[in-house]
Amino acid sequence: MNAQAKPLPDTDALWMPFTANRQFKAAPRFLVGASGMYYTTHDGRRVLDGTSGLWCVNAGHCRTEIAEAIARQSRELDYAPGFQMGHPMAFEAASRVARIMPPGLDRIFFTNSGSESADTALKIALAYHRARGEGQRHRFIGRERGYHGVGFGGISVGGIGGNRKTFSANLMPGVDHLPHTLNIAEAGFSRGQPQWGAHLADDLERIVALHDASTIAGVIVEPLAGSTGVLVPPQGYLERLRAICSRHGLLLIFDEVITAFGRLGAATASEYFGVKPDIITLAKGINNASVPLGAVAVNRPIYDTVINAANPDSIELFHGYTYSAHPLAAAATVAALDIYQRDGLFERARSLSGQFEQAAHALRGAPHVRDIRNLGLVAGIELESREGRPGSRGYEVFLRCLERGVLVRYTADILALSPPLIVEPAQIEQMFATVGEALKAIP
Numbered sequence: 001m002n003a004q005a006k007p008l009p010d011t012d013a014l015w016m017p018f019t020a021n022r023q024f025k026a027a028p029r030f031l032v033g034a035s036g037m038y039y040t041t042h043d044g045r046r047v048l049d050g051t052s053g054l055w056c057v058n059a060g061h062c063r064t065e066i067a068e069a070i071a072r073q074s075r076e077l078d079y080a081p082g083f084q085m086g087h088p089m090a091f092e093a094a095s096r097v098a099r100i101m102p103p104g105l106d107r108i109f110f111t112n113s114g115s116e117s118a119d120t121a122l123k124i125a126l127a128y129h130r131a132r133g134e135g136q137r138h139r140f141i142g143r144e145r146g147y148h149g150v151g152f153g154g155i156s157v158g159g160i161g162g163n164r165k166t167f168s169a170n171l172m173p174g175v176d177h178l179p180h181t182l183n184i185a186e187a188g189f190s191r192g193q194p195q196w197g198a199h200l201a202d203d204l205e206r207i208v209a210l211h212d213a214s215t216i217a218g219v220i221v222e223p224l225a226g227s228t229g230v231l232v233p234p235q236g237y238l239e240r241l242r243a244i245c246s247r248h249g250l251l252l253i254f255d256e257v258i259t260a261f262g263r264l265g266a267a268t269a270s271e272y273f274g275v276k277p278d279i280i281t282l283a284k285g286i287n288n289a290s291v292p293l294g295a296v297a298v299n300r301p302i303y304d305t306v307i308n309a310a311n312p313d314s315i316e317l318f319h320g321y322t323y324s325a326h327p328l329a330a331a332a333t334v335a336a337l338d339i340y341q342r343d344g345l346f347e348r349a350r351s352l353s354g355q356f357e358q359a360a361h362a363l364r365g366a367p368h369v370r371d372i373r374n375l376g377l378v379a380g381i382e383l384e385s386r387e388g389r390p391g392s393r394g395y396e397v398f399l400r401c402l403e404r405g406v407l408v409r410y411t412a413d414i415l416a417l418s419p420p421l422i423v424e425p426a427q428i429e430q431m432f433a434t435v436g437e438a439l440k441a442i443p
């Protein structure tokens with residue numbers, strides 16, 4: 001690609017999301033093209049995508065079948081209202097998603113993002129309890145360091161201080177948080193699920209005792225927490241959460257916006273861990289991030305309860321979006337799920353996960369490395385923070401890797417790698433070797 005041919009845009013008007021705007025605009029970095037495992041930068045360099053965009057392009061970039069499905073759909077039916085009218089692709093996409101969810105979680109509500117999926121899941125949980133005559137179950141339990149997007153519901157159950165503090169007086173009432181599960185002293189450098197930490201789930205019993213189960217609607221956690229810096233659930237932890245929720249009638253919601261669609265080597269983290277929640281939130285990989293789309297998968301009893309509580313000619317759930325199951329997003333979903341299945345990408349992720357783990361943990365002992373965590377095709381590398389300048393080291397490693405042709409993600413001083421599931425073994429080696437070189441190059 002001839003880079004000089006692309007004039008650079010004026011950067012003033014765009015308020016960039018989750019970005020240090022002044023820092024970025026002082027030295028902008030543009031991605032102008034993508035194909036398979038690679039991005040192309042504005043100055044014509046190829047960059048290996050170590051992060052699947054933002055944990056979402058699981059089948060690799062610019063897949064022809066998806067592009068064609070979107071183009072075909074946009075010519076045939078560009079938009080159709082989803083309220084009181086239907087279009088076939090919406091139902092087809094829902095059926096296809098339902099088919100790969102854990103058995104029983106086969107009722108699908110479409111949103112446009114992971115944030116909307118989180119808020120939708122909370123609303124469905126409240127609607128369910130109300131429909132059963134237990135409307136007093138209004139509380140939610142989230143977890144420290146949890147990320148459930150940026151809606152008011154999501155930041156209320158979420159546990160990332162920076163996302164909450166500005167809005168703290170306006171958060172949803174009635175929310176408590178479980179402790180997060182990271183403990184480097186006890187479980188540093190664990191390969192896969194740490195052995196230490198299942199007991200942290202027992203804190204849920206303490207919270208239930210405090211409020212009484214009859215006031216609690218549900219518990220929401222990421223089965224593996226991604227954006228906070230890759231926290232892998234301790235062995236037995238999710239099982240304990242499940243058991244405590246079942247004992248007290250709390251709905252268990254897994255936020256699988258990152259973990260679903262193959263990231264751990266199975267269609268869902270639920271399938272991977274063998275723990276079945278009542279509700280799963282989805283987005284990102286659902287259609288390879290080609291058109292914005294999220295979804296909430298709920299179990300049949302929840303759907304039936306909410307639906308059957310209303311009069312037959314009444315709207316049952318006063319919730320939905322103009323673009324719920326937008327035809328283009330729905331068509332892209334069917335095409336993406338076809339690719340995942342045809343190319344066996346979930347199995348591919350599983351078969352690569354051993355090499356990925358080896359390559360990640362080979363960085364143990366490299367400069368600044370405090371911990372390494374991994375599962376499936378996800379790795380987190382936590383660095384020692386510089387005195388008084390947290391985040392600066394993560395940022396510098398990110399820049400060095402980019403210069404050396406690999407895109408990694410950093411959250412403060414934690415690096416995250418989560419490549420497309422089409423990644424080749426040599427590319428896995430390249431990614432981690434590049435991180436290793438960057439670590440040696442910075443103070």
Ligand code: PXG
Binds near residue numbers: 256
């Ligand atoms: N839940 C989870 C578990 C997520 O990871 C969301 C909800 C929100 O999705 P939307 O589509 O509203 O952004 C997410 C999003 C990162 C990073 O660098 C992670 C996300 C988004 C942006 C960056 O780790 N996750």
